[in-house]
Amino acid sequence: MSFKSRTKIKALLATEPTGQDVTVMGWVRNFRSNRFIALNDGSTINNVQIVVDFENTDESILKRITTSACLKITGKLIASQGSGQSVEIQAESVEILGDSDAEKYPIQPKKHSLEFLRENAHLRFRTATFSAVFRIRHTIAQAIHKFFSEKGFVYLHTPIITASDAEGAGEMFRVTTLPIDGSAPRNEDGSIDFSEDFFGKSTNLTVSGQLEGELGATALGEIYTFGPTFRAENSNTTRHLAEFWMVEPEMAFYDLEDNQDLAEEFIQYIIKYAMEQNADDLKFLDQRLKDEEKSLPQDKRQEFGLLEKLEFVTNNKFERITYTEAIDILLNSSHYKKKKFKFDISWGTDLQSEHERYLVEKHFKKPVIVTNYPAAIKSFYMRLNDGCEEGRQTVAAMDILAPGIGEIVGGSQREERYERLVARMEEMGVPVEELSWFLDTRRYGTCPHAGFGLGFERMVQFVTGMGNIRDVIPFARTPKNCEF
RNA sequence: UCCUCCUUAGCUCAGUUGGUUAGAGCAUCUGACUGUUAAUCAGAGGGUCGUUGGUUCAAGUCCAACAGGGGGAGCCA
Numbered sequence: 001m002s003f004k005s006r007t008k009i010k011a012l013l014a015t016e017p018t019g020q021d022v023t024v025m026g027w028v029r030n031f032r033s034n035r036f037i038a039l040n041d042g043s044t045i046n047n048v049q050i051v052v053d054f055e056n057t058d059e060s061i062l063k064r065i066t067t068s069a070c071l072k073i074t075g076k077l078i079a080s081q082g083s084g085q086s087v088e089i090q091a092e093s094v095e096i097l098g099d100s101d102a103e104k105y106p107i108q109p110k111k112h113s114l115e116f117l118r119e120n121a122h123l124r125f126r127t128a129t130f131s132a133v134f135r136i137r138h139t140i141a142q143a144i145h146k147f148f149s150e151k152g153f154v155y156l157h158t159p160i161i162t163a164s165d166a167e168g169a170g171e172m173f174r175v176t177t178l179p180i181d182g183s184a185p186r187n188e189d190g191s192i193d194f195s196e197d198f199f200g201k202s203t204n205l206t207v208s209g210q211l212e213g214e215l216g217a218t219a220l221g222e223i224y225t226f227g228p229t230f231r232a233e234n235s236n237t238t239r240h241l242a243e244f245w246m247v248e249p250e251m252a253f254y255d256l257e258d259n260q261d262l263a264e265e266f267i268q269y270i271i272k273y274a275m276e277q278n279a280d281d282l283k284f285l286d287q288r289l290k291d292e293e294k295s296l297p298q299d300k301r302q303e304f305g306l307l308e309k310l311e312f313v314t315n316n317k318f319e320r321i322t323y324t325e326a327i328d329i330l331l332n333s334s335h336y337k338k339k340k341f342k343f344d345i346s347w348g349t350d351l352q353s354e355h356e357r358y359l360v361e362k363h364f365k366k367p368v369i370v371t372n373y374p375a376a377i378k379s380f381y382m383r384l385n386d387g388c389e390e391g392r393q394t395v396a397a398m399d400i401l402a403p404g405i406g407e408i409v410g411g412s413q414r415e416e417r418y419e420r421l422v423a424r425m426e427e428m429g430v431p432v433e434e435l436s437w438f439l440d441t442r443r444y445g446t447c448p449h450a451g452f453g454l455g456f457e458r459m460v461q462f463v464t465g466m467g468n469i470r471d472v473i474p475f476a477r478t479p480k481n482c483e484f
Numbered sequence: 485u486c487c488u489c490c491u492u493a494g495c496u497c498a499g500u501u502g503g504u505u506a507g508a509g510c511a512u513c514u515g516a517c518u519g520u521u522a523a524u525c526a527g528a529g530g531g532u533c534g535u536u537g538g539u540u541c542a543a544g545u546c547c548a549a550c551a552g553g554g555g556g557a558g559c560c561a
Contacts, residue, residue: 033520051519067511084521108495108511110522115553116495170560208561233559234485246561342557353557410561455561468554480552 006072010043017077017087024048024089025072025097027126030109031065037091039071042125045132045280049080049088061094067109068126070098114471121475122484129288132281133472136274137460141226143273144247144456147266148224153249156216156223158209163201164434170231172204173242205230209248210451211381211438214414217250217449218441224249226456234479238468239405239458243477250451256383256396256413259450260320260369263400263409266454267367268314274463275310282307282463289465302404303365306465309403318367321359323351323394326370329363330355347392350377353406360401367408373397380428382412384420398452405462411452418442 005023007015012022026041026048034054038047050073054062065071072095080088106120107127117124124130145155161175177198178184185193194202209225216223229246249262275282286306293302304312321329330336330345335358343352351359351370360368372385372394382395400409415421421442425432432439460472470476475484 030521032523033518035518036520036523038521049521054518080519082519082521103494103512106494110495110510112495119553229561231560235559236485237557237559238555240560244561407561453561458561 008043009039009041009046009048012048012077012089013044013046013085013087015077015087017079019076019078021074022077022089023072023074024050025070028065028067028069028071028100029128030067034062037065037071037073039073040126040131042131045128045135045284046085049082049085050075050091050094051088052091052094057091057094061096064096064099065094066100066102066105068100068105068107069096070100071095072097114468118468118470118476119483125474128284130471132278132284133460133464133466134474135281136278136285136464137472139274139277140270140456140460140463143270144224144226146273147269148222148249151222153222153224153251154216154220156209156213156220156225157227158206158212158216158225158248160206160228161199161203162206163199163203164211170207170233172207173230173232175203175205207231208246208453210250210453211435213248213250213451214381214438214441214449217252217451218445218447221253222249222251236479238470239461241457241469241473241476241478244469244473245456247454247456248451250449252447252449254413254450255448256371256398256450259411259413259452260318260371260398263398263411263452263454264318264367264369267400267408267459270459271310271314271463275307275314282310285464285466309465310463313367313402316366318369318400319364320369320371322372323370323374324372324392326351326355326359329359333358333363335362348374348376356401356406360403360406365403367403368401369398370401371396371398373399375424378412380424380430381414381421383415384424396450402458402462404465404467405458407455408458408462409452409454411450413448413450416442416446416448418446 003025006025007022009024009026012024024039024041026039028037029040029047030038035052037050037052039050040047052062052065073089073091074093075089075091077087078090080086082088107117107123112127117127117130125134148155178192178196185196187193194200197203206229208229209227213223213225225246225248227245228243230243232242233240249266251258251262254262289302289306324347327345327347330341335341336345341354341358343354345355359370360366375382375384375393375395378395378397382397385394385396388394396413398409398411399407402408415424418439422432422439425435457469457472460466461469464472466472470478
């Protein structure tokens with residue numbers, strides 16, 4: 001038997017019903033009145049209603065139509081008599097492809113908490129919320145490739161296993177085949193002898209593909225990476241994962257302003273594309289958030305709904321301010337004068353979450369790009385700005401802060417001047433020898449260039465409105481949690 | 485890692501100043517009904533109250549440790 005005769009529910013729901021014969025396959029979401037099956041096949045958030053002629057259907061079949069049972073239905077597509085849907089299928093045959101024991105199946109036809117579903121992550125795809133989230137995640141991934149490809153960027157695969165631990169983006173996971181029971185070969189000083197290890201040296205999982213990305217950009221012109229990234233930080237928050245996906249474009253002949261323009265266009269492009277491709281899913285998530293908000297006290301509610309927020313972000317320019325301006329705004333805010341900030345504000349210290357939130361959510365009420373941070377609090381590869389005031393040296397860095405998420409993009413114009421870069425590496429204790437390969441970009445035909453990193457899951461969070469990053473990746477890896 | 489809150493039925497929760505047999509809604513099962521949309525109505529089953537130890541005549545309730553989870557912070561994307 002071939003399965004090619006099946007019609008996907010998404011296509012079916014867009015079809016004019018003329019009583020034509022159709023076959024659908026999918027999983028039962030709900031079975032009401034012994035007569036109405038809400039069937040879903042994942043092609044859309046919407047279910048198709050199957051009307052079963054229960055008086056002429058075998059009792060043993062009816063009993064097996066339980067939540068999440070897999071069915072093959074053939075019947076006629078007709079206009080619905082009910083008000084909840086425009087078309088429905090008058091079933092002529094109901095075949096059970098897979099039973100689902102209703103007493104044991106964990107996902108019930110009722111509301112569940114996200115925490116509970118997270119513990120059942122292997123089955124949560126079968127809920128409306130998560131199917132919507134993961135369809136949107138897919139769309140955003142596609143949008144990323146489409147955006148860069150249309151601009152002539154080359155998709156560069158940077159390594160996942162790396163010997164470089166110099167970037168300092170975070171704690172790393174070690175990769176080794178040496179025994180861990182204490183019998184690993186030792187050097188004379190007692191340290192592990194990694195020359196005996198698989199790669200003949202100490203290796204880790206990558207924390208960023210940026211340095212390799214720069215190698216690509218300084219030859220191919222414009223590249224982007226899009227792949228998994230690993231950080232062994234003990235971070236327990238709604239916006240950190242130990243394994244996450246990052247997009248890192250790197251462009252030759254870009255300065256900080258070009259970089260900002262690209263990042264802004266990129267984010268708006270992704271949102272627009274998702275709104276086009278996943279209108280039904282976003283409508284559902286929008287409603288879901290609205291329902292959730294109803295149970296919150298007035299002052300905790302969001303000013304915008306999800307769709308309003310996305311609409312607003314795509315139709316308005318991002319605010320662009322320098323770090324120094326941000327500090328001034330904060331110091332002059334009534335919030336500061338009323339001593340409502342927990343952390344102190346002064347030029348030279350990094351902005352705290354509460355400060356970023358104030359700028360984005362209270363002051364500007366839109367995404368904000370903060371540029372030109374103090375050199376002392378930023379990475380070695382960021383370009384030193386010329387002509388800074390004494391004691392106020394800044395770098396050509398930029399962070400994009402999004403409402404509800406915080407930092408969604410971090411980037412900079414890179415330091416292309418060899419001497420300055422090496423001086424800065426020495427100053428910050430970055431091993432120059434080890435990164436000699438990286439410095440070759442500056443030795444042989446160096447060029448002005450820039451790039452940024454976008455946290456893919458944070459972008460999915462922003463578009464779907466999901467509050468916890470663990471709910472926008474299929475199987476979350478976080479401290480003390482590596483299920484499935 | 486720090487602060488804080490939580491852990492009682494399959495799920496979401498209630499459980500009074502510590503006091504007899506631990507409750508509700510939903511889900512499940514049985515029956516009725518049959519154009520439903522979170523279907524409705526009637527009934528039933530379902531609990532070592534996260535774990536360990538302590539206080540007490542008596543602990544779901546008080547105390548401690550541990551485990552797991554949520555929210556916030558730091559680190560960042």
